[in-house]
Amino acid sequence: MRNFLPIFEAHNLLSPFKLLSIITFYLFLLRIFGKDYALPISLLAVVYLGFSFLINILFAYTRFFIVLEHDKAFEAMGKSVRMALDNLEVTFRLYFTLLLVYVRTILTVVAFIIFPFAISAVLTYVSIAFVKTVAILSIGGMIVFFLGFVSHLNSVLEIFVEALWFKAWKDNSIRMSREERRAEAGHGGRGHSDHHGHESPGHH
Numbered sequence: 001m002r003n004f005l006p007i008f009e010a011h012n013l014l015s016p017f018k019l020l021s022i023i024t025f026y027l028f029l030l031r032i033f034g035k036d037y038a039l040p041i042s043l044l045a046v047v048y049l050g051f052s053f054l055i056n057i058l059f060a061y062t063r064f065f066i067v068l069e070h071d072k073a074f075e076a077m078g079k080s081v082r083m084a085l086d087n088l089e090v091t092f093r094l095y096f097t098l099l100l101v102y103v104r105t106i107l108t109v110v111a112f113i114i115f116p117f118a119i120s121a122v123l124t125y126v127s128i129a130f131v132k133t134v135a136i137l138s139i140g141g142m143i144v145f146f147l148g149f150v151s152h153l154n155s156v157l158e159i160f161v162e163a164l165w166f167k168a169w170k171d172n173s174i175r176m177s178r179e180e181r182r183a184e185a186g187h188g189g190r191g192h193s194d195h196h197g198h199e200s201p202g203h204h
Helices: 004-017 019-033 035-058 062-069 073-086 088-124 129-203
Strands: none
Touching: 004 019, 004 035, 004 062, 004 073, 019 035, 035 073, 035 088, 062 073, 062 129, 073 088, 073 129, 088 129
16 A cells, blocks of 8 residues: 555656657647647647657656655656666667557557448448348457457556566666675775875874
């Protein structure tokens, strides 16, 4: 329960930068201002999309710091930014893997939008009641199968992506901890040498 509120807070802070939110915002602006303003609205959406990519990359590790280290939302977001900047190559590679999931989501939405219109167009040219009934039942079965397949695919992809992010977070945490220990050891060694250096004239 102690992790729920920080996760909820971080999710709400980052939700405006999710792809679905950007698409909704874009369609909302087109609905209000009309096609005459399609070009400036599209340019604004592209800038917004690019900025959201940056935000999502920087805060990609937030949830792991909250769940596994029990940090507060803003503390976890700060640690995520540091880890993302220290491991840009890994973070970029994994983030573009996540974009594949977004592309799949867009294709799914487009398919669900186009599919009913295609069904209506086909049934318009069918006049036999029996054929219509068979066609409707067949299409209904296809929709159920399609929904099951998409749900299964979505689950597999989400688990795969989360596993990749967790492995990256774990590997980066281990590497950063080792670097910090080496830095502290080096700093301690220099301090020890300086201490002996200051004492040596007294011994002479």
